Amino acid sequence: MSALFVAGTGTDIGKTHVACALIRALKARGVAVDAFKPVVSGFDPADPTVSDPARLAHALGDPSALPRISPRRYLAPLAPNLAARLEGDVLRIADLAADCRAALAGDHDLMLVEGAGGVMSPLTDEATNLDLIAELDLPVLLIAGSYLGTISHVLTAQVALRARGVTVAAIVMSESLDAPDLVQTAEALAAFERDTPIFLAPRDEHWDASALAEHLAKGI
Numbered sequence: 001m002s003a004l005f006v007a008g009t010g011t012d013i014g015k016t017h018v019a020c021a022l023i024r025a026l027k028a029r030g031v032a033v034d035a036f037k038p039v040v041s042g043f044d045p046a047d048p049t050v051s052d053p054a055r056l057a058h059a060l061g062d063p064s065a066l067p068r069i070s071p072r073r074y075l076a077p078l079a080p081n082l083a084a085r086l087e088g089d090v091l092r093i094a095d096l097a098a099d100c101r102a103a104l105a106g107d108h109d110l111m112l113v114e115g116a117g118g119v120m121s122p123l124t125d126e127a128t129n130l131d132l133i134a135e136l137d138l139p140v141l142l143i144a145g146s147y148l149g150t151i152s153h154v155l156t157a158q159v160a161l162r163a164r165g166v167t168v169a170a171i172v173m174s175e176s177l178d179a180p181d182l183v184q185t186a187e188a189l190a191a192f193e194r195d196t197p198i199f200l201a202p203r204d205e206h207w208d209a210s211a212l213a214e215h216l217a218k219g220i
Contacts, residue, residue: 003104003111004169004216005138007129007161009153010118013145014174016052018201018209019112020059022141025213026110027061031220035060036103037070037114038096038132039084039123042077052114071099079122093127097135104136109220113138119157130160139167141216142196146185147176155192168196170215175203 008015026033035056043051053070057063074083084091104111115129122128144154161168175182186198199212
């Protein structure tokens, strides 16, 4: 495994939070890790430091890497295809896949490719994150929230991923605010999802992802 697709069960559930913590933990283990987010919407060029690619660049220790990490950046906080259209651009899955493959060809032990939104969220007018995952043939790190209803969303995402022959390397339950107990929710999920290891990500910027890094490093 030289790359992982960081996919979510929905939008704004902690993909970048988990990816950044994982980057720090892998770097601490001496793993040459890199990150790529092929498209980002809701990007404010006047305040780029709060954006997902800026956070990834900071975790990598190279703030100047933002343009390389996310070459396609759009202002409107909408699905990427809609945000792109407002700026006179049209996103095509072939172009996004080509961008990813160019990034994957770089010098690294592990590349994290972070999607936009959930597994079935549109990226183009005709393709979703799942289509890009299948096109790249990458295993997935599936990020879920801990909110009421998340178990249904995780199991539904798993059905969709498995139907396309996608391997899920691990599930990370990222703590949602004002949600049921994180540990109890993960234990409830584990009763239904017995084949994929589940890790917990507290809503803490100093969360230590070393256990997740150790699990994933076995496949590098």
